[in-house]
Amino acid sequence: MSKFQVDEIVAALREVRHGWRHSQQRALTEGERQLPSREVVAGMVEALTGALFPMRLGPSDLRQESEDFYVAHTLDTVLHQLHTQAVLELRHERRHETVDPAQIEEEAARRVREFAARLPAVRTLLDTDVMAAYQGDPAARSVDEVLLCYPGVQAMIHHRIAHPLYELGLTLLARMVAERAHAQTGIDIHPGATIGPGFFMDHGTGIVIGETAVIGQRVRLYQQVTLGAKRFPTDADGNLQKGLPRHPVVEDDVVIYAGATILGRVTLGKGATIGGNVWITDDVPPGASITQASLQKAKGGRPGDC
Template identity: 45%
Template sequence: MDNNKEMIEGLVSQILDDYHDDKIINQQALFSQPDKEAVCDLLSKLIKIMYPGYFKGTSFRYYNLDSQIAVLLEDIMYNLRKQVVLALPQNPKYRSLSHHELVNMSEKISNDFFKRIPKIRALVETDVAAFFDGDPAAYNYNEIILCYPGLLAITTNRIAHELHLLGVPLIPRMMTEHAHSKTGIDIHPGATIGKNFFIDHGTGIVVGETTIIGDNVKVYQGVTIGALSTRGGQKLKGVKRHPTIEDNVIIYAGASILGGETVIGRGAVIGSNAFITSSIEPGARVSIKNQELSIRTGERKELVASEMETDSSWFYVI
């Protein structure tokens, strides 16, 4: 037992000493950044504001919907201000501000955000309608709001995007990454998305920071709207790296659309598994050249790896 105690004490001392060097990961100011759990709780409550009457509250007693919303709004306002005060110094331009100045700025940002809630809800309303109109498997609006991961992802983005536009660091990304972990859909809070956005199925979708998406766009699972290359690292900060998708575009499963100068024109249809790095004209139909389906019966029921590598029918061509 004494030997184990000495060993543990030695390891603890060694680890504590390691905490005092200049490693990036040695952040010990626990209360100097936003609380991720608190931010996720804020997001959950904001979603209840977006869809009043759909999600039950367990922390509040209320007699009617009006009193429930009033209590929720008061709670959100108080806690959002607290988290924004902690988040602002994450941006170097705010680090010289006094605590009093940070509090005042947090209050202004929070007030401005609350003024935008009707705008966010108006966009969310169009999304719910787009989901229902676009999916014959949807039984009713309740099913969409309560069950569809794509709607959760876009609703989260609508909320986070407004905080992003207000200059709030870190918190918008915490929100969208929380939605990413729950839905498999990764939409950066910087992405600008028009009304009537429909995500069908959704798993594996990636939408980059500087993406611009117009109205009435429909995106299927596995789609990437991303950058051509990020090898430039921080030098690319602020540069438009991701595509522009104009109105009424449909992007089918597995397609990749890359590059900040890439524009998918109004009304275009991008077929499954297409790989696009240049602009597409409005109304165009982009598809993969048909594969040759080879079915072999008898003892050889499937192609061996060497045949797959040499058979030209295994390659996709736009």
């Protein structure tokens, strides 16, 4: 008999698993894996990062004359892995339907082909993000330092990979990519958020950007900024309504300083400046400068009322 009663624990865990699967209308037989693998997704992101920036984020022994060979081999491997994971997601998504397995295989292949075709545009966007960080931070000594070291850029590499997956309907895989960046950097960007070129998060820790946020060009955010939802509408049965526009729209050239919280489907007009630690639930006109002091004056309040 085991010193730690492992057999009894295994049996109890089996009973709990089977009870949960029954409640979720899932098969009780132990079969093949039903969901994408976090381990495989992590490996794919690392490999894609190297393929996008081979001489800086690729293998340390890579030589420039072998660059195209490395990129081709890496992409071939990753796209086959992505196809397998996409099949798992689509199969799980339609587990209660009667679907031809060959149809799922082909649909997954089509989505992966579309994702692959977007990779040059992903690299182009990332170049604008890297340049925005270099130009926006006086402490940055080179674009290489920015790419290798800045958590905001690391988070954007993940987001620029995750967002096309989200748009192509591979939302679980997209979320897995995004949450990997969240765990590594403390920056939480939902893969559904639409972010224009030249986006820079200075320091970055604690930034939260919601699913339906829309961010224009050359926008700069500092740490602890939240672009969140103000309320969560429910249907007649009390269930949350999914997918409704509920996060801010940030127009071009807006700067949002540390600790600011912007909630709801409000618009921050082009060129606006949002000061630190303010709380905004209304539209901000283009070019406006919003600070704690200006909000207090507008509301006729006392210090601390904001």
